[in-house]
Amino acid sequence: MNALVKLADREMAVETSMEVSNRVERLKKAVQAETNGACIERPMLWTKYHRNKANSDKTTNVKMAEAVRYVLNNKTVRIYDDELIVGNFTSKRVAGFCYPELSGLEPMSQVFNMPSRKVNPLEISLKDRFKLFSQIPFWLNKNTATLAFDGMKEGMRFAKEQSEALQYQIYEAGGISHIAPNYEKIINVGAQGIIEEVEALESETDDSEKLDFYKAVKISMKGMAEFGDRYAAEASKMASVETDPVRKQELLEIASICARVPRFGATSFYEAVQSMTLAHICIFMETLGETTCPGRIDQFLNPFYEKDVAAGNISRERAKEILGAFCVKLCETIPMHGEVGTSTLGGLTSWEVVTIGGQDKDGNDATNELSFVLLELADELRMRQPNFHVRIHKNTPKAFYDEVIRINFGPGSAPAMYNDETIIESMTDIGYSLEDARNYVAIGCVEPTAPGKTLASTDAAMYNMPLAIELLLNEGRQFGSKKQIGAKTPPVSEMKTMDDVVAAYDTQVKHQLGKLRRDLEAVEKFHAKHHPTPLSSALLEGCVETGVCSTKGGAVYNFSGIQGCGMAATADSLRCIEKAVFEDGWISLEGLVDQLKDDISDEKVFTKLNAIDKFGNDIPEADKWMIWVGEHYADNIKALGKNTRGGNYNAGVYSNTSHTHFGGLVNALPNGRRAGETFASGFAPENGADKRGTTALLNSMNKINYKNFANGINFNIKLDASSYECDDGKSALGSLYKVFFKRGGMQVQANMLDPKILIEARDNPELHPNLLIRVSGYSAYFNDLSPKMQDEVISRSSNAA
Amino acid sequence: MRPDASLINSINVTEPRKASLYFDVKRNSLDDGPGIRSVVFFKGCPLSCTWCQNPESINTGYELSFDAEKCIECGDCVSACPEQAIDLTVPGHILRDKCTQCFKCVDVCPSGALEQIGRPTNDLEALAEEVLEDADFFEMSGGGLTVSGGEALMQMDSVGELFQLVKRKRDIHTLIQTAGLFNFSRFESLVLPHTNTIYFDLKLINSDDHLTYCGVKNEPIIENFKKVQALALTTDLEVLPRVPLIPGVTDTDENLSGIADLMKENGVKKMQILPYNPIWLDKLPRFGGTKRLDIGEQTAKFMSDAELDRCTEIFESRGISVHCHR
Ligand code: SF4
Numbered sequence A: 001m002n003a004l005v006k007l008a009d010r011e012m013a014v015e016t017s018m019e020v021s022n023r024v025e026r027l028k029k030a031v032q033a034e035t036n037g038a039c040i041e042r043p044m045l046w047t048k049y050h051r052n053k054a055n056s057d058k059t060t061n062v063k064m065a066e067a068v069r070y071v072l073n074n075k076t077v078r079i080y081d082d083e084l085i086v087g088n089f090t091s092k093r094v095a096g097f098c099y100p101e102l103s104g105l106e107p108m109s110q111v112f113n114m115p116s117r118k119v120n121p122l123e124i125s126l127k128d129r130f131k132l133f134s135q136i137p138f139w140l141n142k143n144t145a146t147l148a149f150d151g152m153k154e155g156m157r158f159a160k161e162q163s164e165a166l167q168y169q170i171y172e173a174g175g176i177s178h179i180a181p182n183y184e185k186i187i188n189v190g191a192q193g194i195i196e197e198v199e200a201l202e203s204e205t206d207d208s209e210k211l212d213f214y215k216a217v218k219i220s221m222k223g224m225a226e227f228g229d230r231y232a233a234e235a236s237k238m239a240s241v242e243t244d245p246v247r248k249q250e251l252l253e254i255a256s257i258c259a260r261v262p263r264f265g266a267t268s269f270y271e272a273v274q275s276m277t278l279a280h281i282c283i284f285m286e287t288l289g290e291t292t293c294p295g296r297i298d299q300f301l302n303p304f305y306e307k308d309v310a311a312g313n314i315s316r317e318r319a320k321e322i323l324g325a326f327c328v329k330l331c332e333t334i335p336m337h338g339e340v341g342t343s344t345l346g347g348l349t350s351w352e353v354v355t356i357g358g359q360d361k362d363g364n365d366a367t368n369e370l371s372f373v374l375l376e377l378a379d380e381l382r383m384r385q386p387n388f389h390v391r392i393h394k395n396t397p398k399a400f401y402d403e404v405i406r407i408n409f410g411p412g413s414a415p416a417m418y419n420d421e422t423i424i425e426s427m428t429d430i431g432y433s434l435e436d437a438r439n440y441v442a443i444g445c446v447e448p449t450a451p452g453k454t455l456a457s458t459d460a461a462m463y464n465m466p467l468a469i470e471l472l473l474n475e476g477r478q479f480g481s482k483k484q485i486g487a488k489t490p491p492v493s494e495m496k497t498m499d500d501v502v503a504a505y506d507t508q509v510k511h512q513l514g515k516l517r518r519d520l521e522a523v524e525k526f527h528a529k530h531h532p533t534p535l536s537s538a539l540l541e542g543c544v545e546t547g548v549c550s551t552k553g554g555a556v557y558n559f560s561g562i563q564g565c566g567m568a569a570t571a572d573s574l575r576c577i578e579k580a581v582f583e584d585g586w587i588s589l590e591g592l593v594d595q596l597k598d599d600i601s602d603e604k605v606f607t608k609l610n611a612i613d614k615f616g617n618d619i620p621e622a623d624k625w626m627i628w629v630g631e632h633y634a635d636n637i638k639a640l641g642k643n644t645r646g647g648n649y650n651a652g653v654y655s656n657t658s659h660t661h662f663g664g665l666v667n668a669l670p671n672g673r674r675a676g677e678t679f680a681s682g683f684a685p686e687n688g689a690d691k692r693g694t695t696a697l698l699n700s701m702n703k704i705n706y707k708n709f710a711n712g713i714n715f716n717i718k719l720d721a722s723s724y725e726c727d728d729g730k731s732a733l734g735s736l737y738k739v740f741f742k743r744g745g746m747q748v749q750a751n752m753l754d755p756k757i758l759i760e761a762r763d764n765p766e767l768h769p770n771l772l773i774r775v776s777g778y779s780a781y782f783n784d785l786s787p788k789m790q791d792e793v794i795s796r797s798s799n800a801a
Numbered sequence B: 001m002r003p004d005a006s007l008i009n010s011i012n013v014t015e016p017r018k019a020s021l022y023f024d025v026k027r028n029s030l031d032d033g034p035g036i037r038s039v040v041f042f043k044g045c046p047l048s049c050t051w052c053q054n055p056e057s058i059n060t061g062y063e064l065s066f067d068a069e070k071c072i073e074c075g076d077c078v079s080a081c082p083e084q085a086i087d088l089t090v091p092g093h094i095l096r097d098k099c100t101q102c103f104k105c106v107d108v109c110p111s112g113a114l115e116q117i118g119r120p121t122n123d124l125e126a127l128a129e130e131v132l133e134d135a136d137f138f139e140m141s142g143g144g145l146t147v148s149g150g151e152a153l154m155q156m157d158s159v160g161e162l163f164q165l166v167k168r169k170r171d172i173h174t175l176i177q178t179a180g181l182f183n184f185s186r187f188e189s190l191v192l193p194h195t196n197t198i199y200f201d202l203k204l205i206n207s208d209d210h211l212t213y214c215g216v217k218n219e220p221i222i223e224n225f226k227k228v229q230a231l232a233l234t235t236d237l238e239v240l241p242r243v244p245l246i247p248g249v250t251d252t253d254e255n256l257s258g259i260a261d262l263m264k265e266n267g268v269k270k271m272q273i274l275p276y277n278p279i280w281l282d283k284l285p286r287f288g289g290t291k292r293l294d295i296g297e298q299t300a301k302f303m304s305d306a307e308l309d310r311c312t313e314i315f316e317s318r319g320i321s322v323h324c325h326r
């Protein structure tokens, strides 16, 4: 069963408890009933524009803007039954599409298998498959891989390495995205307002590059305004034939709203949400849309909400209905990955993060009524999108905090929680102003960013950390391979101390990160030269003001984020080498490597390696390596210097689903992990390595200095839902998180274990060794029970659920 | 090795002379008192309830535990054992009559299949440190330290000192789970001053039944119950009486009514019932133990909600509110 099917089951399970308005519930059902598809409109229109000889002499900026406008003018416009908030990402209700000029050629070349592939199949007609496939030749020499690198050979090398994703994967090759656009601006002044701002600036400069960029901004803003007009027209047309008088009225209202926004500033809460929705879709048409994040919508929509409430124009229920419709709409877009993307970024999420709560620019609590409305929606919708992320700080109101804890329970995932105190400090450390840091939003998975003014490219690349261990143990090659992919470090026979091992590790890391940087720079230069983004840049402060596109560093803040994946496996491996070889001496380094090459065939060696205490148990000897590996990594990322946009490189530790992908490619490691097994996700201890319970785990986690990881970390904590579900349990959970944050924790997201997890634990005991069964006065781990007893416990917890 | 039950009854002194051991520290417990807690399990108990959840806790001395599931049959223990007390060809592997508990086998076992049960309480400072590792969580949640067993109050010196040690460092809540058979005057001087809460287990109201199922008569237990309950009414001490429900044994209408009457007479307002939990059956073989309780089909099942409702009603009808984790 793939992840998607599981998720759908869960979403259905919650339906009976729906409290959202009937309309939002109907919209949700309609979206969930759709088959996931792939749409060819954007790639086809994009190609058509670029094939047109009349366009070939225009500047790159202008071509980009005109191509976007061309897509927005010609793509299908649809308004579905019952919709309050309109705007379709693609010609289908739920679909993804690809960008042939970026990394789209991989999925395009696999398009014939798309509907039948095992993981994340996407529906696409045979005719469309042929059409899309036939666009490939045109783009063969005009995409990221071929334009970023000098010569065909380097391009092929890069494309091949990207498709394996062994040492690292440069996600930025697929598009920069990863922004929280300045939707506040488009809501307030509209596309027209931006055009007027640009016109005023144009008159002040004669710099041809700037003027070219301004021209492009104006074209794309026109496209955005016209996009609204098309919905106004469609709604009027539908109203004229609508027989239901209520719906007719609604359609007329939609028509009048879309005639106004996003062209002009919004005058009501409803208009504001509609304006943001259409702007959001426009960005998807320009460059990779995934991970374009609405951000703190409780903050910038609040003035509209309060004004409407004061004027008696809106009720709380109506506002919730409008926001609910917006949230459901975000589920209508999915990524169209090829095989490698499916493997490293699995689950069809599009990472459109909504950030709730937190502080205002003066450091006061900023939670408001809309924050609560959004929490309710997070609880009641439980759909794939948006990802709801919650900001917590020491003055977060108790009612809000309790509600966040409450919605940790229920089907699907719990909202991620962020610690303002740690994050704000980590951001000011790397150059954000205090005011901007206080306004941070989470981008993508977990990355803190100042919204509306930052091109942080937070997911620029993902790096396979434990590979360095394998490479250092085999002179820079994988076991059984002749290919020198790493640095040539000394053979293990010459490593006499732990320091020798650490020195070789350091060399491998520097070597890999050096290569990564070289490839990433090429990709960033490609974006600046061949794929500028005038439309998105108009929604990033600094670009219009300076006349410089965000891809060239026009935004106020510029970073490139690089994630380390598999940190615990790396740290544990170093610990196990230290303990087994240099402290206890029951095996030599050569003997250990022989065993690793043989996938740890000796059961005794395997058992002994696994018995060594690992990170996550509040045991200093093990935890010190996690601290060291983390700091070493962060230092080496910092040492990469400046990126092509003049910003710093930032270290992050999260992994999407790359921990499984990278794990699949790395051979046996000294921590007792066999070849191909997954690594732990993000910052978590290796699966099953934390054996002393949640408090010990949090004590270990709190030894990390998270300020080193300004690009964000993900800490997925597994908890037994049945232990925490009662009122006492919830308050205990609230306390666990509070302590973790008070001591400098950065982020945490609970994974509540349910009967399904218990079943998984029964069938794969190694996955959940510390699943504590709740018995008064008696300590029992689920794994320690007999199969029969496990079944009894499963049936009990299934009854409770 | 278990203290002789009749002897205990006559002299009402339950502390062992020799080893003073604990066998486990359970962290992040949410079920053994308010908030987040660590539970220290002491070894040794003057009762020997046939349904005991922690069979390794009854004996006051060390024990060798062998978990067949973890064993990889490497044979290292066989060569390490000076007494030839391990034979991989017999089920259970340990020839318990030959074993002198030197624990040399535990040191060499790579898998953790062999374990020494029981750690000496001679270094209470270290034990207090271990407990205090989670002090931040205790303070945030209003939790703290629970001592359980076995019977923690067989080791009053250790418990009293441990409570003092942790309270000296951090302001945390202390709680004792007791089966009720202890020397009250020693308790009053050594432990009570450092104790916030007592969870007092009452099992069977009929003393002969108590002897049959728990190995001792219940008069001294009821005596102690009345005394601590009187303290609960007059001091800051909190007392929560608890009744473990064993189908057909303690959960009968007759027994529960008798206990409920006793509680009511002594001014109890709140009590807890502990639903029967069949998991204990799994642990027995690891210590070479055998099953001593047979309650038929019900032995391996959790209790139904209807049964729990019936038990609850017996107390609530007497104005005692009932707490129960289902
Ligand atoms: S404890 Fe000592 S005597 Fe007993 S089995 Fe182990 S090694 Fe042999």
Ligand code: SF4
Pocket: B070, B071, B072, B073, B074, B075, B076, B077, B078, B108, B109, B110, B111, B112, B113, B114
């Ligand atoms: S040493 Fe441990 S794993 Fe090896 S045979 Fe003995 S009990 Fe089993």
